[in-house]
Amino acid sequence: MSLIDDEDNTPFETSNTSDLDLKLQSSIETLTQILGPIPSLSSSQDSSLTLLHDTNLTQTISTHLKLPNSGAGNNNLCRWLYDTFQSSHPDLQLVVLSFLPIIAGLYLPRAVLRATSLAGFEAILLALYAHETTSRDGQPITVSIPDLSNSSLYHESKAPIKNKAVELNMTIVSPSLEPHGTVRSTRRARIVGVALELYYKKIALMPISSKIEFCKFCLVWATGKEDGDGEDSVGKKALSGDQEEASSSSNGEHGVDGSKEKREMKEELSEEKSWRRVPLPWELLQPALRILGHCLLGPNRTNKELTDAALAATKSLHARALQDVDSQAILATGSILRLGTMASETSPELDHTEIRDYMNPVISL
Known part of the structure; x- marks a missing residue:
């Protein structure tokens, strides 16, 4: 079973079936050598689904990633994640992408401290960045915004008809990418932000536990604390x-x-x-807010643990924006916070037998 579909219909690259099976088996054997025997994989008919959704396996990998020296260049688990993503197996790439919240969440605070080697984490982030650079082919991500100055099709217009075609208002969501072979301090936020943009493209396929981890690390990025308990996170x-x-x-x-x-x-x-608080420029904050918006308003919004974590993360980012006096971040975080709060409020059920007088609506103040 392949899990390559996403919202923008740009699947990961695929190979023939035999090559994919060999890559999957080789990756599982290597992971077993690092973590030890994995019973759920031996009893599963679809190993790729097990790697992505098995709770115990995910917790084991997360625990190893949170060790103090987990981001070093000689770390076996980081090497496995890098090699697995480079294998071009679509389902295995999703598995690596599901651990991006932990990798990015740990990498940014540790990079601020500059206390340990982070070559392992940086190699994974650069692999994700290079994949997104190749898939975009040098083109930026843009959206078309309707021009409200144009008349509606359903209303008469007294303005003179323009001879030229209506111009589209194009807005750049993500600028074009340049290839990078190393992670410098000036490029760090951009590289991590692009990796988060790739995560958002595949977010419909990500496990809920991965989304919750991301929300928790957003709280760490904004405040330097985990769950507001006053204790510093990440080790x-x-x-x-x-x-x-x-x-x-x-x-x-x-x-x-x-x-x-x-x-x-x-x-x-x-x-x-x-x-432990990390810089939050717009190139990093924008994809993070898109992910939080999905957690608050997406199909998994009925999961209370996810929505609570997303609300807490959005509140912390909004408070951070107010503290930094960042008008763009204040507007964005405040809007998402308002939408998330409205979505979480319980509304009365609609009574389809009620007869409404739409000519004299009742306005409550």
């Missing part, structure tokens, strides 16, 4: 625990000096919390 809790353990052992040996060291470490951690 800071583990780091804090290790340092507190070291401080307690030092306290046992040196008495007062140990307490002082522990207090200094806590102060350092509290100062580093603000570093």
Whole structure:
């Protein structure tokens, strides 16, 4: 079963069936060597669907990706994700794309700190960026906006008829792409944003758990905190625990000096919390808001966990925009927040037996 259809009818590249089967089997064997035996794959008739939707397998891969050194260039799981996407297997590419929220969510805060090697994450992001660059063939993504100054077809116009054709108002949603072989600080937001645009194109095929992860990391990007609990995400809790353990052992040996060291470490951690907030330029914020809009208004809006996470992420991004005094971001986040709130409100059921007087409508203030 192939999962290559998407909203804009631009499927991933495909090969013949035998090559796809060989690539799928090879990818599963490599993943088994990294994670160990995967019972759900051995008992499944469709391994590609299992890789995409198996909750336990997704949680295992997510746990490995959240390890402190997961983004290094020699990380086996990052190498598997990169090689799997480059295999051009359409269903396997969807599997890699489903983990983009975790990869991008971890990469951006760690890139701000510049504490560890992130070559593994960057290789995956560049592979997604290169795929989107090739598929666009140097053309930007545009939309046509109707010109409200033109008369409606259903109304008479007193304005003189124009001899020239009606001009379309074209708006560029995403500019044309240039190929990049490395991730520099000036290109980081653009590369991650393009990867999110590819994720949005395939979002109808993404598992709900992947969308929830994205909403959670949007909250991290905006505030530097996870779930508003005041604790820094992406491994800071583990780091804090290790340092507190070291401080307690030092306290046992040196008495007062140990307490002082522990207090200094806590102060350092509290100062580093603000570093976890990432810059949110429009080229990164726009695709993120499109994904959040799908989570709030799309077909999965009946999932309460997803809508709650999306609302929390949108509120945090709106507060961040107000703090940054970014008028474009304020308008966009405020509009999506309003639409999401309206969609979540319960409305009374429509009574089809009611006779309405449309000539004298009732206006409630």
